[in-house]
Amino acid sequence: MGAMALSDSPGAPETCVVEMRGVSKRFGEKLAVDTLDLEIPAGSCFGLLGSNGAGKTTALRMIYGVTRPTSGSIHVFGSDVQRDPRGIRARLGVTLQDNVLIEPLNTEENLRVFGRYHLLDESRLSQRIDRCLDLLELRSHARLPVSNLSGGFRRRVAIAMSLMNDPELLILDEPTTGLDPALRLSLWSLVRELQAQGKTVLITTHYMEEAQRLCDRVAIMSGGHKICEDSPRQLIESRLAREVVEIDCPPDREIELLGDYPGLLQRLRSGGRLLVYVDDARPLLQWIRQRDDLEGRSLVVRPSNLEDVFLDATGTALEASP
Amino acid sequence: MSVSWPHAVAVWRRNATMYRRTWKLNILPNFFEPVFYLAAIGIGVGAYIQQMGGTSYAEFLAPGLVCVAAMNGASFEVTYNVYVRLHHEHIYDAMLTSPIQADDVLAGEILWAMTRVMIYGGSFFVAVVLFGLAPLPQALLALPVIPLAGLLFAALGLAFTLRIPGMDLFSFYFTLFLTPLFLFSDVFFPIQERLSGGWSWLAEALPLLHPVRLARSAFQGSWSWLQVWDLLYLLGASAALLAVARRAIRERLTS
Ligand SMILES: Nc1ncnc2c1ncn2[C@@H]1O[C@H](COP(=O)(O)OP(=O)(O)OP(=O)(O)O)[C@@H](O)[C@H]1O
Numbered sequence: 001m002g003a004m005a006l007s008d009s010p011g012a013p014e015t016c017v018v019e020m021r022g023v024s025k026r027f028g029e030k031l032a033v034d035t036l037d038l039e040i041p042a043g044s045c046f047g048l049l050g051s052n053g054a055g056k057t058t059a060l061r062m063i064y065g066v067t068r069p070t071s072g073s074i075h076v077f078g079s080d081v082q083r084d085p086r087g088i089r090a091r092l093g094v095t096l097q098d099n100v101l102i103e104p105l106n107t108e109e110n111l112r113v114f115g116r117y118h119l120l121d122e123s124r125l126s127q128r129i130d131r132c133l134d135l136l137e138l139r140s141h142a143r144l145p146v147s148n149l150s151g152g153f154r155r156r157v158a159i160a161m162s163l164m165n166d167p168e169l170l171i172l173d174e175p176t177t178g179l180d181p182a183l184r185l186s187l188w189s190l191v192r193e194l195q196a197q198g199k200t201v202l203i204t205t206h207y208m209e210e211a212q213r214l215c216d217r218v219a220i221m222s223g224g225h226k227i228c229e230d231s232p233r234q235l236i237e238s239r240l241a242r243e244v245v246e247i248d249c250p251p252d253r254e255i256e257l258l259g260d261y262p263g264l265l266q267r268l269r270s271g272g273r274l275l276v277y278v279d280d281a282r283p284l285l286q287w288i289r290q291r292d293d294l295e296g297r298s299l300v301v302r303p304s305n306l307e308d309v310f311l312d313a314t315g316t317a318l319e320a321s322p
Numbered sequence: 323m324s325v326s327w328p329h330a331v332a333v334w335r336r337n338a339t340m341y342r343r344t345w346k347l348n349i350l351p352n353f354f355e356p357v358f359y360l361a362a363i364g365i366g367v368g369a370y371i372q373q374m375g376g377t378s379y380a381e382f383l384a385p386g387l388v389c390v391a392a393m394n395g396a397s398f399e400v401t402y403n404v405y406v407r408l409h410h411e412h413i414y415d416a417m418l419t420s421p422i423q424a425d426d427v428l429a430g431e432i433l434w435a436m437t438r439v440m441i442y443g444g445s446f447f448v449a450v451v452l453f454g455l456a457p458l459p460q461a462l463l464a465l466p467v468i469p470l471a472g473l474l475f476a477a478l479g480l481a482f483t484l485r486i487p488g489m490d491l492f493s494f495y496f497t498l499f500l501t502p503l504f505l506f507s508d509v510f511f512p513i514q515e516r517l518s519g520g521w522s523w524l525a526e527a528l529p530l531l532h533p534v535r536l537a538r539s540a541f542q543g544s545w546s547w548l549q550v551w552d553l554l555y556l557l558g559a560s561a562a563l564l565a566v567a568r569r570a571i572r573e574r575l576t577s
């Protein structure tokens with residue numbers, strides 16, 4: 001009752017489902033996660049982004065208590081993960097990066113076996129299987145051995161398994177890698193549906209468009225560090241100019257093309273492709289056209305997006321301006 | 323952290339669900355192997371042996387082969403099968419996203435290995451009874467030896483499987499460890515009678531020797547203080563190996 005009154009009181013901080021403070025994880029010489037702070041508000045969809053090896057999966061494993069942090073503290077649902085891993089895992093679901101399915105069993109049997117890990121009784125099992133088959137649109141494939149299913153269906157079975165205990169927090173490690181656009185769309189609507197029920201979703205992805213559309217907040221990691229965190233919109237606005245001019249331009253032509261353009265330009269380079277960020281692209285386009293007939297080069301003007309923030313933040317494509 | 327038995331049973335049930343589909347393929351070779359030994363060596367070779375330790379050779383052999391059936395039932399389960407679940411199917415990674423803990427996985431796998439031990443050891447025991455080689459009711463006292471031997475080899479095999487870096491090392495385990503145990507642990511001949519005095523401790527170190535001696539005592543109805551040592555060895559070694567396996571599974575599954 002006291003806790004209820006507290007959270008109802010005006011100005012009380014939003015309750016956090018996940019709270020990480022100064023969390024590091026070292027594997028031998030390798031510092032996989034470096035003093036990471038994360039707060040994931042209840043009911044939100046939080047995106048953890050970062051290149052391969054950035055430490056996303058390690059961070060998730062520490063959240064559900066399978067990897068022990070080298071230092072720092074992690075609270076999930078308000079409890080210390082190391083003290084009550086069972087209690088915490090009963091209330092969350094995890095879709096692992098690689099599907100773990102029991103090949104000879106069918107979809108329904110896979111769900112049943114997984115539901116038993118949560119000690120669901122038989123009537124609750126049947127009820128949850130029904131619900132999860134519907135949520136992931138697996139009804140037509142319920143009786144097929146999972147070894148016969150396509151990649152998209154296998155992924156859906158894996159996600160359905162992580163929903164068997166009706167979790168309050170759903171952790172999705174690259175759920176849409178390898179899925180076709182239609183499946184991806186239906187997964188997005190599933191996430192929104194869960195959010196509408198008050199669930200919290202923590203997702204990692206390499207698809208920036210997905211993160212931008214789905215997540216209330218994202219954190220970008222690189223080499224175990226958190227580089228930045230905010231809503232996708234805020235990140236884009238605070239880090240980059242509004243528009244991007246993308247142009248084919250080898251490094252040695254760059255000075256010739258832009259060299260003395262008035263005003264400071266943010267640029268990124270990815271191989272032979274140059275990205276120039278400006279608030280208004282029109283004067284720059286004119287400037288470029290005066291210097292180059294653009295014969296046989298592709299030039300695109302578009303609003304800047306989360307992918308640009310990612311490239312900028314992780315330094316994946318960054319090169320020193322000339 | 324300690325074992326939650328309902329969760330261990332959930333691990334057991336996963337294996338049982340799988341096994342229900344393949345048991346017909348599995349059980350036949352496992353069941354017939356000791357039957358063939360009994361027929362070829364016990365009855366075939368035995369025809370040329372007047373007697374062995376006061377009984378016919380087939381009667382001498384039968385209790386030992388019951389223990390071998392238990393050893394093999396446990397060993398196959400906790401070596402290849404557990405290795406595949408761990409490294410290829412990643413079953414345990416999925417289990418650990420639920421409230422199941424590493425200790426529950428260990429307990430569930432041991433329970434499951436013991437189930438197979440009881441199936442193989444028990445069905446071979448029935449075969450021995452049908453061959454008329456088990457004097458009843460006294461031989462029934464050998465039945466508890468089946469799970470005791472199974473537990474020892476389940477813990478031993480698990481400790482090995484959880485530590486090795488690659489599957490090819492199983493050929494060492496089977497060929498250089500289990501096969502000599504099978505041949506020199508009193509199953510076919512009393513090893514102590516063939517070793518000169520100073521070397522008898524070597525035989526006492528063999529893990530299969532102790533269940534074989536216990537089972538034979540039950541079959542022959544002749545007990546001595548030596549069987550107390552056999553029992554203590556089995557319990558002590560199992561406890562020590564379970565502790566090793568527990569450390570190993572925690573290191574493998576959590577980091
Ligand atoms: N158990 C482990 N032992 C040793 N090193 C590990 C272990 N787990 C992860 N690492 C290392 O930690 C770093 C981070 O790995 P992690 O799997 O968390 O990255 P990730 O962001 O999930 O990458 P990806 O996008 O490729 O899935 C990597 O360099 C990885 O090799």
Ligand SMILES: [Mg+2]
Pocket residue numbers: 056057058097173
């Ligand atoms: Mg990963």
